[in-house]
Amino acid sequence: MAITLDNVGIAVDDLDAAVAFFTDLGLNVVGRDEVSGEWADTAVGLDGNHAKIALLEVPDGSGRIELFEYLHPDAIATEPTLPHENGMHRVAFRVDDLGEALAVAARHGCHPLRGVANYQDVFALTYVRGPSGILVMLAEDLTKR
Incomplete structure (x- = not known):
């Protein structure tokens, strides 16, 4: 079975601010969208899933990140991850x-x-x-x- 890494997803509280930060660093916006509906609920496993998303790519095409800002349900604020904590790191x-x-x-x-x-x-x-x-x-x- 062949496998490739497509992107890393990151939830943000302000999509426009996050896009501005990453594009200023040099990433390119591949696309932006607003997603919701049964397919999104099924894929994410969250009823009523509704989010604004942006897909960004490094200039050589070797890596992408997907940023999303939840419109529904309300996003849950968490403490920023510390460098030594388990889970999604950086x-x-x-x-x-x-x-x-x-x-x-x-x-x-x-x-x-x-x-x-x-x-x-x-x-x-x-x-x-x-x-x-x-x-x-x-x-x-x-x-x-």
Whole structure:
């Protein structure tokens, strides 16, 4: 059986703000839609499922995320995940200029949790809190300088 990863889904409290953050980082919007109805209830396992969605892709097409904002039922606010908690953890992006990516993140009020780390002179990386508390890892390959 062949298998490929299509996308990672992330629920957000403000779809437009999340799309702005990720497109400013360099992702492209593949499409936007509003979904509801029996098919959506069945697929998600949630009666009355109604959400606005946006599918975004990295420029080389190697990865996609689907962002969704629930219209019904009301979204349940949760505490942002901590780096050591089990479950869905983070979304990670390789960038060619970490300083530039951090400047973009800062324009959205998102800053490193602690600072920028150097991993064995291979990667400069950091975690930032993106929209809706999403953990976003940004990493620059130092071997390509």
